[in-house]
Amino acid sequence: MSYIKETIEKLKQTSPAQVEFYQAVEDVLESIEPLLEERPKYREHSIIERLVEPERQIMFRVPWMDDDGNIQVNKGYRIEFNSALGPYKGGLRFHPSVNAGIIKFLGFEQIFKNALTGLPIGGGKGGANFNPKGKSDAEIMRFCQSFMSELYRHIGPNTDVPAGDIGVGSREIGYLFGQYKRLANRFDGVLTGKSLLWGGSHARKEATGYGAVYFAQCMMDDKGDSLEGKRCLISGSGNVAIYAMEKLYDLGARPISCSDSSGTIYHEQGIDLDLVKRIKEEQKGRLEEYLETHNNAEYTPRDDYPKDGHSVWRYKADLAFPCATQNELTAKDAQSLLENGCKCIVEGANMPSTQAAVDLFIESGAAYGPGKAANAGGVATSQLEMVQNASMLRWDFDEVDEKLKGIMSNIYHDAKRTAEDFGHPSNLVLGANIAGFRKVADAMIEQGVV
Ligand code: GLU
Numbered sequence: 001m002s003y004i005k006e007t008i009e010k011l012k013q014t015s016p017a018q019v020e021f022y023q024a025v026e027d028v029l030e031s032i033e034p035l036l037e038e039r040p041k042y043r044e045h046s047i048i049e050r051l052v053e054p055e056r057q058i059m060f061r062v063p064w065m066d067d068d069g070n071i072q073v074n075k076g077y078r079i080e081f082n083s084a085l086g087p088y089k090g091g092l093r094f095h096p097s098v099n100a101g102i103i104k105f106l107g108f109e110q111i112f113k114n115a116l117t118g119l120p121i122g123g124g125k126g127g128a129n130f131n132p133k134g135k136s137d138a139e140i141m142r143f144c145q146s147f148m149s150e151l152y153r154h155i156g157p158n159t160d161v162p163a164g165d166i167g168v169g170s171r172e173i174g175y176l177f178g179q180y181k182r183l184a185n186r187f188d189g190v191l192t193g194k195s196l197l198w199g200g201s202h203a204r205k206e207a208t209g210y211g212a213v214y215f216a217q218c219m220m221d222d223k224g225d226s227l228e229g230k231r232c233l234i235s236g237s238g239n240v241a242i243y244a245m246e247k248l249y250d251l252g253a254r255p256i257s258c259s260d261s262s263g264t265i266y267h268e269q270g271i272d273l274d275l276v277k278r279i280k281e282e283q284k285g286r287l288e289e290y291l292e293t294h295n296n297a298e299y300t301p302r303d304d305y306p307k308d309g310h311s312v313w314r315y316k317a318d319l320a321f322p323c324a325t326q327n328e329l330t331a332k333d334a335q336s337l338l339e340n341g342c343k344c345i346v347e348g349a350n351m352p353s354t355q356a357a358v359d360l361f362i363e364s365g366a367a368y369g370p371g372k373a374a375n376a377g378g379v380a381t382s383q384l385e386m387v388q389n390a391s392m393l394r395w396d397f398d399e400v401d402e403k404l405k406g407i408m409s410n411i412y413h414d415a416k417r418t419a420e421d422f423g424h425p426s427n428l429v430l431g432a433n434i435a436g437f438r439k440v441a442d443a444m445i446e447q448g449v450v
Helices: 003-014 019-038 047-051 100-116 137-151 170-184 204-222 239-250 273-282 287-293 331-339 355-364 377-391 397-421 428-446
Strands: 056-065 071-082 088-094 122-128 160-163 231-235 257-260 263-266 298-301 319-322 344-346 367-369
Touching: 003 019, 003 047, 019 100, 019 355, 019 428, 047 428, 056 137, 071 088, 071 100, 071 137, 071 160, 088 100, 088 170, 088 377, 100 122, 100 377, 100 397, 100 428, 122 137, 122 160, 137 170, 160 377, 204 239, 204 319, 204 344, 204 367, 204 377, 204 397, 231 239, 239 273, 257 287, 263 287, 273 287, 287 298, 331 355, 355 367, 367 428, 377 397, 397 428
Parallel strands: 088 122, 088 160, 231 257, 231 319, 319 344, 344 367
Antiparallel strands: 056 071, 071 122, 257 263, 263 298
16 A cells, blocks of 8 residues: 555544545645655655644634523634644634534645745644524624633644634634633734734735735736636635635636525626625625626526536636635536636635546646645735734735735745646646645754654
């Protein structure tokens, strides 16, 4: 049995029923095979065996009271995966699908994503199986306060700095921060994604979406092409999708779709972004409401999606930006994108394409930007927020945005150069995984067996 297969088999025994985690590990291990051959020291130092085991896993009860006076209980997690390059850094996800395996997959990805940014941040992730949908503001606040009542003792500006992810935006960060401050009696940069009023960074909200589009720009540049006039399919309608669409419009492209967990909007003349912002950011409503303003748009409810696929990927487009969630884009979806002439796929979400879909993209020769490289702009800007907090300064929007652009370009060129060095010039999965892994592995060796 190969070393990689053996590692996965062992994981299945020691960490049972964590399929998304195995998928994320397999993705990294398969691409770094040529590196492991070239540098036997990684095996001598048991880097893989150490890397797949989180440094610390915190699991806790989150009890809270709903508006009817019933006691509710959720599972809370913070997985401090790897601190070779800096304090643990990564978001918190509040979603009913959250379990230890999901948080481990996200934490594992985060290690390499953060390494790729070139900034001094380790990898971590957390969250809860809490469903924020339909909850009142007071319920969200009580949940966040209960969650932080345990989490506060594990985090700190030089230890572990959580941020947002699915279900955790500026409102939740506010409630979490308030409770942290109350318990710790400290006002410090212990969370990122904070409000601009009290320590947040300009451009953090926009950063993941903008960053993914800057990454796409680098990919198009390399083909001697640009985003100008391109038709773009987007999935999702959260923070990542909204600001990816905004930057696409800025650069002359046309986003023609978006989606939420209930259905997909397709609007040939271009998505009305102000309306999506109003529905999603202000009213926290459903995308279906889009039709009340634009009856020439097409809405497909989730129940009408094709079997084994998502309805958003069946339209004709030049580029695709999966910005919703893991494994939202299947082999069938990849096939229909490619058949319809899509030449560039850029992942705004974490691991949105199944392994079979990724294989199809790579075989086809389409330009494929994996999430851990293309969506690293969010966490990179979080680190810029940490820098501003530590120095008690605030940079203006353009300064942060310029830095973000530079970081995305560096990530792209680092991954591209590494892919070329290893003889697979268009395989950015291999390039990103090797470039990220190498930094973490070398740091681990230098820090000894810890
Ligand atoms: N949740 C985001 C990610 O997946 C951002 C994490 C952060 O800003 O720490 O990278």
